[in-house]
Amino acid sequence: MYRILKQAFRTGVVTEAPPRLDDAELEAVGVELRRRIEARFNRSLAIRQVDAGSCNGCELEIHALNNPYHDVERFGVHFVASPRHADALLVTGPVSRHMQTALRRTWRATPAPKLVIAAGTCACDGGEFGVTYASCGAVENVIPVDVKIPGCPPTPLELLRGLLAAIGD
């Protein structure tokens, strides 16, 4: 325990390091996001992430949203385990045809009103994979999409900006 405390103490609070440009923008976007989430989603935006055929690069950056640098929970963004608990679906990848039905079912299981956010170039327009015998391409070819976040993969900051755009003013 002593070693853990020592390490925690030595590390300090990483978000309080002198902000670089990135961090300043992150804070600004995050604070605005929290304001809107408080007003419109009763303080908590629940997101169900669905990988519909990604190369897993997008997942790594979505994970990074939860690391101590970004820590999106502080802005009111929560990733939840079930689509039934979700306000929004965050879908990555071109939709593989093998995931087509699973994605539609997940979308139907999400209570309305629901937001669908396509994260990553693949989800936006099919990306490197496009439409093939095995891939449906963009998410909007399978379910309706509200907002697109391009990038291969989008950085955590780009993801946050996209979330902000998704929930509107």
Add this chain to the structure above:
Amino acid sequence: MSRFDWLSEYLARLEDEHVIVRAGEARSLAPAHRLVLDAEDWGRAGGVAAALGCRWAGVWGDPRGEAVVVRACLEYQGDYLVLETGVPLSHPILASHTPRYPGADRLERHLQDLLGIAFLDHPDSRRWTRHQAWPEGDYPLRPDFPVAGRTPGRAPADTDYPFVRVQGSGVYEIPVGPVHAGIIEPGHFRFQAAGEDVLRLEERLGYVHKGIEKLAVGRDPAALARLAGRVSGDSTVAHAWAACQAMERATECAVPARALHLRALFAERERIANHLGDIGAICNDVGFAFALVQCGRLRERWQRRSRELFGHRLLMDAVVPGGVARDLPREAIAPLRADHADLRREVAPLFEIIDDHPSLDDRLLGTGILAPADARALGCTGYLGRASGLGFDVRRDNPYPPYDRLVPEVPVQGEGDVAARVRVRMAEVRASLALLDRLLEGLPGGDIAAPLPAPAAGATGLGLVEGWRGEILTFVRFGEGGRIERFFPRDPSWFAWPALERLIHGNIVPDFPVCNKSVNGSYSGVDL
């Protein structure tokens, strides 16, 4: 047996079995040796290799007109050997290697689903990569199959896959996926359990099959490198390197030394980033969030530096045919060195805590044991194999530059449990840090890329790279006009997934997440 002595031993044993072997043109798949066989000897040749103790490293088909050339790769103490045979498309039947090499199971079924090769004596006749997106009897990798497919309707769910059932009083089944509870790739797991104990786990993958092998056909080298970098996003450097290496070997491209050093720099950065992420996540899965937070912080800083110096947090598209896309400016060397020193200082106390913390020991020691015999039978490489006593590492055992001069330290453990996999990963972080420093020290000057010579039609090449998960093997064949006609990337996950099915046996259901995370197979890397 010294280098390639085993090959004469293998040939002698084949002769005893009355297998006729023609030595193939030696250079076309270098560094691998190439032996051409008759189709009817295929099974026996595999059997003799198994008896000799060769590791089976993959099989792939390559349609050429009315026939399919099938190649299987074997490895023995760092030497590679490719067996090659041909079967007519009208009658594509081969003996299976699976009875002697259990790791061959899914790759052979993949080949069956995509090219229509039927494997005799295969113990499992079920389809694998094919769900319902294209009709049975249609084979997407055959030249007459259009890349857009023939059945535009909605693909139904794969509901009728015949899972093996375990029956008995008190035995119940837990189906999980394809949409899992976390931020993770899709796949389906079927547990048969009694009480808390897992009696059997069966995986059903193929959900993210995007047709990568078909999509590669007709691409130019640069476009292939981009695609290869997206076979598995967490291994973007390693897969792109393997594809470029295959193309460079096929065209005899002399890649500048500086470019090779930078590739290794990227590959080691990728290894460290992934291990940091996973070590944190494994600890978090048993409730030790402290490690997740600490590792997450270090990983984020690492990725930010990658972006700052090389333009991308995951280093996508940093490796291009003939070299690399971004140079390392001279003034970046000092801060990079400081970074390495920083990380080394930071992980020292952290890894010490993880290595020796009672609540972690409680959950990780003795959990998810992959027996060394199973690891060997399945052909596991990387941290998975190394935690079960298999020390193989392409960088050391069949070195490609710059690893011919910078031999990495390869940590090995024997216990095969989750704790051993964590220890191996921690040691790999340290070893990669040491390598990174030496890479910077010996960084040659000069160009960062050479133009890829025009590929001859029919030129083939094999890429062999140690990705962070283990050995990646990539085959490339050029067609007319410098276009790719066949691309097959074999991720180490092909052998990690069956290992997970074995190592979970006898563990409790709640330990599945941590076992799974410690193995961390790529879905995208095998669904292709």
